[in-house]
């Protein structure tokens with residue numbers, strides 16, 4: 001049985017060129033903080049990597065903090081910004097379709113550190129209105145966090161408008177752009193008009209466990225990880241140099257020329273959405289207008305079924321798909337994203353996400369369309 005991988009929003013295979021660059025970086029195995037020449041060779045590589053990332057992102061090298069990935073970047077942004085500004089106010093704003101890497105630190109601050117949290121509603125395609133953000137901002141609001149693009153259904157948010165509004169009101173703005181990079185045009189990191197932007201490597205053919213937080217100067221966040229003075233005293237711990245080189249190589253290769261998108265992917269997504277909507281009881285819930293959505297994502301809900309049965313059914317046919325939410329102890333919890341979009345939890349528990357990528361062929365998509373009706377009908381309860 002041939003494997004058809006349609007789970008690129010979960011992770012992507014490592015690019016060959018990126019792998020080569022990482023292997024070369026491993027030769028500079030000294031500790032960048034060591035005084036001797038081996039350490040200094042690693043330090044030079046690290047400094048060079050930061051400069052190169054800054055060129056790709058159109059920012060200053062000092063505005064980049066290398067992290068272990070998207071989760072850490074968003075945790076650092078939210079916990080750091082809120083704690084830094086706590087004397088100015090204790091109100092935070094986010095929206096219901098954020099990744100848990102954003103929602104959970106916001107909830108933690110509300111439950112444990114005296115912050116008040118507003119979770120904004122979204123439309124039936126998962127979009128938050130700029131006006132809703134504007135109305136929710138109060139004199140004591142210190143941080144707004146809205147993602148650039150959604151991982152479960154692919155909805156793109158009006159982040160530049162939200163960021164511009166927050167800047168006018170003197171409120172810090174963070175955006176989780178993990179799903180955006182490599183999929184949509186990013187002329188510079190400032191295209192989000194954000195003070196803080198989370199990125200990671202493994203969604204664009206880079207390694208797992210590597211990411212960065214863009215932190216607009218002169219913001220100086222308090223660290224989450226304490227110890228040494230690494231990353232300009234913003235993140236302690238010996239730097240993961242091969243991971244950082246992998247991240248930077250992936251950014252260089254894929255930010256300006258996104259591997260996701262193009263006419264072929266557009267046609268493949270269109271075909272998948274049509275096949276989905278032709279099956280009774282199946283509804284595509286990714287935005288139908290391509291301007292509102294990631295170019296590679298088609299998510300759908302199936303009446304009278306559940307994600308676990310459906311994903312297992314697809315897997316038995318060789319198709320790797322996802323439900324958006326993580327699986328724990330053999331069960332999948334209803335998608336908070338689908339619930340926030342206004343669907344009942346029975347349907348939020350019956351989500352399937354197909355996310356296409358660079359290696360996805362037309363023949364694979366046609367094969368999935370062929371098996372789709374049978375898999376769905378087998379998995380109805």
Ligand SMILES: Cc1ncc(COP(=O)(O)O)c(C=O)c1O
Nearest residue numbers: 069070071099101151178179200
């Ligand atoms: C939107 C979004 N934010 C954050 C993350 C977490 O990133 P990482 O796996 O690098 O910690 C993911 C990964 O699924 C994501 O899709």
